[in-house]
Amino acid sequence: MKHEDEMRRRAGAESIAGGDEAEQLDQDTLIHELRTHQLELEMQNEELQRTELELIEARDRFTDLYDFAPVGYATVSDKGLITQANIMLAEMLGVDRNRLIGQRFSHFIMPQDYDAWYLLIVKLFRLNLRQQTELALKCEDGSICYAQLHCLPVCSAQSNAIRITFADISEYRRIEAEKRQYEEQCRSLFENMLDIYYKTDMDGRIEVVSPSCLAQTGYTQAELLGRRVTEFYIDPAQRDQLLSALLRKGKVNDYELILAHKNKAPRIASATCRLLRDEAGKPVAIEGVLRNITARKQVEEQLRLSETRYRALFEQTSDYVLVMEPRTDAAPVIVDANQAAFEKHGYAADDLIGKPITFIDTNISPEAVAERMRLLQSGDPVYFETKHTCSDGSTFWADAVARYVSIGDSNMIYSVERDATRRKQAEEDQARLLRENRALMRQLMQVQEDERRTLARDLHDELGQLLTGIQTRGEYITMHAIDSEVRIMGEEIVRSTSALFDASHASLLRLRPATLDALxxxxxxxxxxxxxxxxxxxxxxxxxxxxxxxxxxxxxxxxxxxxxxxxxxxxxxxxxxxxxxxxxxxxxxxxxxxxxxxxxxxxxxxxxxxxxxxxxxxxxxxxxxxxxxxxxxxxxxxxxxxxxxxxxxxxxxxxxxxxx
Structure with missing residues (x-):
């Protein structure tokens, strides 16, 4: 604009000095120059507007990058106050950004990291170089956020500040902690495992072995490392067989081996191992686990012998053995029985197995079944008698003892029964004889009481009349006798008669009290x-x-x-x-x-x-x-x-x- 004003003043001066003709020429020239200058100004204005837009876009991009970057940004003054912070940092700490500005940054640092933060500040301003560290930050909700800080000191004559980027490494720290925990668990498992972990090369030379080798083989790790496994086979051919199976299948499970203990005693081991291959697929090593199964094999042999003895006893005993599986809301189901039980009941195995116990114990009620199951579940043997029905419709009584046995998740009822038909018949005969004896006793007592009643009545009627007559005559003699001796004899007769009355009355009470019949x-x-x-x-x-x-x-x-x-x-x-x-x-x-x-x-x-x-x-x-x-x-x-x-x-x- 200043240039345009200058052109106008010069044009006016020339017009005054040069006359009208020159004035017209100068005006055209001036107008042309003005138009040219206007175009230049318009181009400069457009350039300025474009530059302004680019600056605005750059500012917006910077703002977006600053606020929405995947890491947190903050500027902390030399007083320790947060002067700037982006949205990511606010979200990381769980604090609104407006509330974050102006707070002390140390407020968000966990106490155990205070010293690390203050030492970092000292190094930043002393060396004036970029520094980094890791801090545990306290979030608004009380949780802990682990962050990696990259700090840059910004120093000027007016003030000092620190620009910080925050990378959230909480997940990394969690993964690292889990990794350390997993490694610790693996190490603890390796050091404390009962089985033997080992690794050998293809020639059978031991490269790695777990500490459990000492308890299982009698050798220490140092004694085993570098030695060939064939030294410990009772039969070295087993090593070739195992290697052949590995090369053929790549992996074997529960492969039984017989190995020698340090004390030369044989040990039965179960090997689970696999081939390790390089990138080209070539076998380079063998790793596996050895488990000492000597005790298990001994127990299995004992169980086999015990089962053999059990089956012999089960089949050869003359008692009837029933094996039943309990049911929740129903009678137990027969799952096995010995030959004596099949023969006694007259059923083939296919006809009896799978049937509820009520199939043969037809006289038992559902309530009795429930009560018997309740007694059995106490674990004590239960003794009872039962009445079974055979295939031909005949019945027999049996004395039974049953026990509820739980082995792992399996529950079974074992019932051993013995024919008690003769005993029941003898008991019935005894009860019948007892009833007959008691009936006879009642008849005898009735006869006895009838005889006593008759005897008491006769004594009362006949003896009473005689005694009354004797007593009357004795009283008469006493009253009319002149001779003193006769009077004394009459008095004696009266006394004796009274004594006889008392004695007869007592006898009558013992024989049959008259009051019982009368009153x-x-x-x-x-x-x-x-x-x-x-x-x-x-x-x-x-x-x-x-x-x-x-x-x-x-x-x-x-x-x-x-x-x-x-x-x-x-x-x-x-x-x-x-x-x-x-x-x-x-x-x-x-x-x-x-x-x-x-x-x-x-x-x-x-x-x-x-x-x-x-x-x-x-x-x-x-x-x-x-x-x-x-x-x-x-x-x-x-x-x-x-x-x-x-x-x-x-x-x-x-x-x-x-x-x-």
Missing amino acids: GLSAALTELTGERQKQADIVCSMRIDGDIDALDDMRAIAIYRLVQEGLTNAFRHGKADCVNVIIRKLPAHAGRDDQLWIEITDNGKGVHAEADRTPTGMGVIGMRERVHALGGTFMLTHVPEDGVRIEAMLPLDHSEDSGR
Whole structure:
């Protein structure tokens, strides 16, 4: 613009000096020059605009490169404050970039790396050279980010600063840590493995061997390295066979070898090895693992012998052996059986194997199966009797013992059974004889009671009348006799007759109490305890719970005799001074019929074996037999210095009597 103004002034001056003609010529020239200069200015303006756009684009590219670079950038002042930071660094630290500016960079350094950072600053400004280091940085969320820092000092007269690039090496550090851990695990495995790792060249010369060689072979690593493996083969031909298999297959698994220990003892080893080839595919080495299987082979041999003995016992025993597999919600399934079991049941193996136990044990209910399984799972042997059905429909009883055996993940039930049909028949015969004996006992007791009732009635009717007549005549003689001797004899007759009355009354009570027939069991027991209390001068207490007067005659007289004998034993043998009698009627409960409970306790010295019978009573044995004859239970407990407790439980259901 300055040049244009100058041209105009010069043109004006020339026009004034040169006249009109010159003025016109100069004006045209000036206009041409102005237009030319305008074009130049426009071109310069366009160039400036293009340059400005390039600068803006360059600035944008730099900004994008700075903000979105895969590494973090920051400028830290000599005061340790962050003056600039890109987006990547903010994301790396988990902090908004606006909050990042102005903070101390040391705020983000883990305490263990403080010294490394301060030493780096000193070196940067002292040497004024680029430096690098690795730091552990603290992120906003508390996590740790590992970064590699490249630092460049920027020094000027006004200030000093550090430009830093941050490369996130957290993943690298993690991989390195995992690599070190893996290497440590491999080293620990190599040093502590029980099997022997080895590597040899193709000639069999040992190049690498694990420390476990000492425990397995008796040789140290130093003693083995460089030696040929053929030195340790019992049969060197095995080495050639192994090498041939390797060359043919490239790898072998569980190849059995017999090697010599340092003490010359043979060892059985299992070799798993492979060929190592170079880039051209040529075999260059052999590596593998040797496992000492001497103990395993010995155990296998023992197991083979044990299995042979087991199979011999399994097949030759006369007992019936069933092997079953338990099921969760069903009966166990038969998976094996010995020949005796097949023959006894009349089934072929294909007909019996795979069937549930209920196929032959047809009388067992699902509830019984579940209960038996519950008992078996305790691990203890379970003894039971079972009834099996054969193929022809016949049945037999068996005594069985079963055990639940767990081996690894396998569970089996082993049941050994023996024919118990004869024993069951003998038990049934014994039970039948017992029922018949008890029925006979009840009949004998009934006959005895009938005879006692008849005898008591005859004594009461006939002897009573005679004694009454004698007593009446004796009283008459006493009242009308003049002679003193005759009067004394009459008085003696009256006294003797009274004594006979008392004796006959006691005999009548022992034979058949009239009160039992006239007033019932409760009144008869009350009379009995009252008479015993008077005769023996002891305390007799009795408690009756429930109505017992409606009992049948057999049970009523049994209870009476039981209490009678208990009182006699307490008085005569126990020398007791206190007896308690409790009779309680128990209602039906849980499928059980009504029952009568009798308890007789005393504080005497007890009843001994030599005195369990009396001349006139049944004794303890008689009491027990009378209770058992009625289907009840009897128990006598003798405690020295505490007396005797007699307990009896009688069923009140009459079905047993009618059935026997």
